[in-house]
Amino acid sequence: MAAAPVSLSGRFKGSFAYFTIKDRLPQILTRVIDTLHRHKNEFFEKHGEKGVEAEKRAISFLSKLRNELQTDKPMIPLNDELPDTPIWNQYLEYQRNVSNGNGQPSWFQSPWLYVECYMYRRIHEALIHNPPIDDFDPFMEAKIQSFFEAQQAIIAVCTYLQELLKNIEDLNENQLKEEFFKLLQVSLWGNRCDLSISAGEDNSQKSNLLQSLNDFKSFILVDDMENLWSLLLNSKKRTTTKESITRVDIILDNAGFELITDLVLANFLSSSKLATEVHFHGKYIPWFVSDTTKHDFNWTLKQLQSANHMWMSRCGMNWEGNLKKGVWVYHDHMFWTLPHEFSSMAQVAPDLYAELQKSSVIIFKGDLNYRKLTGDRKWEFTVPFHQALNKFHPAPLCSIRTLKAEIQFCLTIRLSKCTPSGGSQMQSRREMCLHAAAGGACMWQLLPPPTTPAAESEVLQSHRVGIPAK
Numbered sequence: 001m002a003a004a005p006v007s008l009s010g011r012f013k014g015s016f017a018y019f020t021i022k023d024r025l026p027q028i029l030t031r032v033i034d035t036l037h038r039h040k041n042e043f044f045e046k047h048g049e050k051g052v053e054a055e056k057r058a059i060s061f062l063s064k065l066r067n068e069l070q071t072d073k074p075m076i077p078l079n080d081e082l083p084d085t086p087i088w089n090q091y092l093e094y095q096r097n098v099s100n101g102n103g104q105p106s107w108f109q110s111p112w113l114y115v116e117c118y119m120y121r122r123i124h125e126a127l128i129h130n131p132p133i134d135d136f137d138p139f140m141e142a143k144i145q146s147f148f149e150a151q152q153a154i155i156a157v158c159t160y161l162q163e164l165l166k167n168i169e170d171l172n173e174n175q176l177k178e179e180f181f182k183l184l185q186v187s188l189w190g191n192r193c194d195l196s197i198s199a200g201e202d203n204s205q206k207s208n209l210l211q212s213l214n215d216f217k218s219f220i221l222v223d224d225m226e227n228l229w230s231l232l233l234n235s236k237k238r239t240t241t242k243e244s245i246t247r248v249d250i251i252l253d254n255a256g257f258e259l260i261t262d263l264v265l266a267n268f269l270s271s272s273k274l275a276t277e278v279h280f281h282g283k284y285i286p287w288f289v290s291d292t293t294k295h296d297f298n299w300t301l302k303q304l305q306s307a308n309h310m311w312m313s314r315c316g317m318n319w320e321g322n323l324k325k326g327v328w329v330y331h332d333h334m335f336w337t338l339p340h341e342f343s344s345m346a347q348v349a350p351d352l353y354a355e356l357q358k359s360s361v362i363i364f365k366g367d368l369n370y371r372k373l374t375g376d377r378k379w380e381f382t383v384p385f386h387q388a389l390n391k392f393h394p395a396p397l398c399s400i401r402t403l404k405a406e407i408q409f410c411l412t413i414r415l416s417k418c419t420p421s422g423g424s425q426m427q428s429r430r431e432m433c434l435h436a437a438a439g440g441a442c443m444w445q446l447l448p449p450p451t452t453p454a455a456e457s458e459v460l461q462s463h464r465v466g467i468p469a470k
């Protein structure tokens with residue numbers, strides 16, 4: 001197998017990586033600094049002068065970080081006492097070794113994936129170093145705001161789910177499949193509501209997504225829902241004896257509306273018995289602005305339970321009940337907030353890899369997970385997705401993602417529409433389909449574990465398309 005290509009990086013001027021590091025990451029850092037400024041009085045009320053002193057130190061730390069970023073300074077080791085610090089500093093050493101004498105690892109010379117993850121870990125370091133504000137989540141305000149901005153959309157999906165659950169036992173297989181496809185698409189489009197792409201600007205779902213699925217369908221050129229359905233249905237049919245289980249793992253992405261869509265999907269999987277267990281994987285620290293932490297997950301359930309809307313509170317109660325019964329499990333392994341490509345998981349986090357091997361299917365939500373699945377490298381678009389996974393396949397896996405970065409894979413082509421940029425299409429298998437560019441798109445990809453060469457050639461169908469307006 002050919003060596004993996006170089007990583008996407010800010011050293012490629014004009015790339016989305018370059019734009020992100022040059023413009024977007026400084027914007028996100030500035031927003032964090034502003035947030036700390038705006039919480040000064042709160043820190044004083046809670047902690048007195050100590051709180052204000054801590055806020056000042058954190059701001060000076062973050063201002064220095066922003067200057068390092070903007071002037072392409074070398075990356076420096078972390079020096080807090082967190083359990084992941086040695087792993088981060090080993091990774092910096094690794095980057096030094098692979099930089100092939102291109103000098104020190106730095107913001108515009110090192111892999112985009114590394115420097116972007118490193119920025120969020122340095123933001124966390126700025127807080128950790130400054131008790132008593134060390135437990136402050138600088139993105140919490142934005143996550144809460146996006147939850148409340150999406151109230152109507154949340155009410156709509158919770159209402160839809162509760163109505164559906166009333167007669168879910170009476171649905172035949174086709175009706176069940178139809179509902180499954182709907183809720184998968186709701187979960188897909190929920191991924192548009194990410195605050196890192198918007199650099200923290202409001203990006204919440206305002207309208208009832210269920211009413212737009214048909215309009216949005218044309219933005220999905222090809223999808224693997226059928227394969228995902230067959231995999232789950234076959235597993236359900238095998239789950240006749242109580243010993244065998246169908247476990248679905250959802251590697252979560254953004255809090256707010258997207259998290260609700262993932263919980264709704266999980267509730268449907270449990271109630272339809274397509275899954276006997278659902279495992280959720282969140283982030284260990286505040287991450288990429290809107291990614292879900294354990295606090296966000298629990299806050300969301302509590303918020304729903306106390307909502308003055310019957311179906312929202314019913315959802316919140318049911319979901320808390322599923323966690324208490326153990327049919328739902330929440331995990332937040334620190335691997336998800338390391339810079340590593342997922343192909344390193346077996347070495348770096350063998351416990352997590354072994355946990356995922358218990359899964360019947362792993363659903364990876366969002367763009368960052370997709371980038372880590374494929375190493376965020378300059379792959380040719382015709383490279384098999386499986387090849388890009390670089391032997392990472394603990395279980396059958398599926399990536400559900402709205403495309404926010406250049407990387408993508410096209411393996412087979414079906415009839416597809418022109419991209420917004422009018423990119424040319426080929427209607428033949430294994431031909432490059434669309435010229436990828438930074439922009440929006442959505443895609444489904446399902447990869448069963450490669451048992452035979454034929455399995456490798458099985459399907460991943462992916463196309464990029466424009467993201468529909470909310």
Ligand SMILES: O=P(O)(O)OC[C@H]1O[C@](O)(CO)[C@@H](O)[C@@H]1O
Nearest residue numbers: 194196197366367368369404405
């Ligand atoms: O929340 P998601 O879907 O992972 O999107 C986050 C993505 O947005 C970006 O910040 C912008 O593309 C990426 O760098 C990152 O992978």
Ligand SMILES: [Mn+2]
Nearest residue numbers: 253254288291
């Ligand atoms: Mn995210």
